Amino acid sequence: MTYTIGRLAEASDVHVETIRYYQRRGLVGEPSKPPGGIRRYGEADADRLRFIKQAQTLGFSLNEVSDLLALEDGRHCREAERLGAEKLAVVRERIAQLRSVEKALAKMVGQCRNNAGKVHCPLIASLERDAKSATVPSCNHRERQASGVRPRPSRYG
Amino acid sequence: MTYTIGRLAEASDVHVETIRYYQRRGLVGEPSKPPGGIRRYGEADADRLRFIKQAQTLGFSLNEVSDLLALEDGRHCREAERLGAEKLAVVRERIAQLRSVEKALAKMVGQCRNNAGKVHCPLIASLERDAKSATVPSCNHRERQASGVRPRPSRYG
DNA sequence: CTTACGGCCGTAGTCAGCTACGGAGTCAAC
DNA sequence: GTTGACTCCGTAGCTGACTACGGCCGTAAG
Structure with missing residues (x-):
């Protein structure tokens, strides 16, 4: 079962040029x-690309993916543990945020379906858990008091 | 409680130039x-930026964020429902993937901690649920058979 | 054996998302 | 009334992640 790069591209749904770029x-x-x-x-190459x-x-980010992939070889267990734990924390935080x-x-979808009138941008509110002033902020251009801690997301660093 | 753009930047942890860019x-x-x-x-502006x-x-992506924010105003309930449901599906899929x-x-971290020897790149395996040939792919450069469906992720489109 | 499809390789272009810069104006403090 | 920190605005530059192009070469089908 061997692929040329073109076949690999098909099998993994990643463009040839992108594969070269990854290389x-x-x-x-x-x-x-x-x-x-x-x-x-x-x-295995196709798996890796899909991953x-x-x-x-x-x-x-691709840099982070690099880190993750570097854990794969089973050597440097000490390091893998550290890195793994770190990523694990990130992953868990993301899950929590996505859940909210x-x-x-x-x-919101439920409210819409029931045509229950005013939908109150619960989205922004959903990510305000950290800022514990619990009132739902109005979404349009108007002031409120609230604020507090924000986790300074490092955005694909 | 009003901010100049500079104070807003501090309050929301988003650079001034970035705020202008968003504007x-x-x-x-x-x-x-x-x-x-x-x-x-x-x-409210600070909340929005943090969001x-x-x-x-x-x-x-910023385009998607736009969509999400557009749901906030409570008008166009029909449209909001559709879009909301769509994003909901995306969010749920992401949660599922992140969970695995x-x-x-x-x-892996557990294995490392126990020094249980060979760590078998469960990462790649974890995302192979879709490709239902269940064997854990080796991570290094070597072939295996597996493959199947991949959900063609649209990558921040 | 030739022809054409694809691999090889280097370089250049593109797009999203910022980030920096420069010059003019504003405003508060001294 | 000048200094200095900041705003405004337009434009240019940068980084990450591709994507395209072009010329040469290999190999498989007819």
Whole structure:
């Protein structure tokens, strides 16, 4: 079961040029070129590419994906543990935030369906857990008091 | 409680230039300039900015954030319901994926802590649920059979 | 054996999302 | 009434993540 780069691209749903780009960045390996001249790839490569794409849609930058992939080899267990724990915290926070967004969205959709009149932008409110002044902020251009801590998200750093 | 743009930037942890950029993109409003000449902002603006940043770290593009924010005004209930339901599905999928990443990471960290030898890149495996050939792919450069469906993530589109 | 599809490789262009800069105006403090 | 921090506004530059292009070469089908 070997692929040329084109077939690999199909199998993993990642463009050829993107694969090359990942190779240049060191995210995926470049199998050595046999004397003749065409590299061959395997299913593991396709898996890895799919993984990269997935991780990206979950909000990880390619650098972070690199980190994650670096955990894979089982060596440097000490380091892997540290990094893994770190990412784990990030992942858990994201899950929590997404859950509150989910709740808010579900509620809003429900309100809409019941035509229950005024929908009160629960979205913004949903991410204000940290700022514990619990009143739902008005969404339009008008002032309120609230504020507090914000976790300074490092945005794909 | 009014802010100048600089104070707003501090309060929301978003750079002044970024705020202006968002204004240009229409993500946040620009309060009208009083005759004299300096715009004033309120707490709602800070909330909105914090929301935008949060939503970004959750993997939404500014366009998507726009969509989400457009739901806030309570008008167009029909449309809001549709859009809301759509985003809800996306959010739920992301949560599910993050959960399996979480599980994988937790397991790996546990293995490392117990020094249980070989860590078997459960990360890649964790995102292979879709491809239902259940064997854990080796992470290094070697072939395997597996594959199947992939959900073609639209990557912040 | 030739022809055409695809791989190889380097470089350049694109798009989103900022980030920086420069010059003019504003406003509060001294 | 001048200084200095800040606002306003337009435009230019930067980074991350691709995406496209072009020229050369390999290899498989007819």
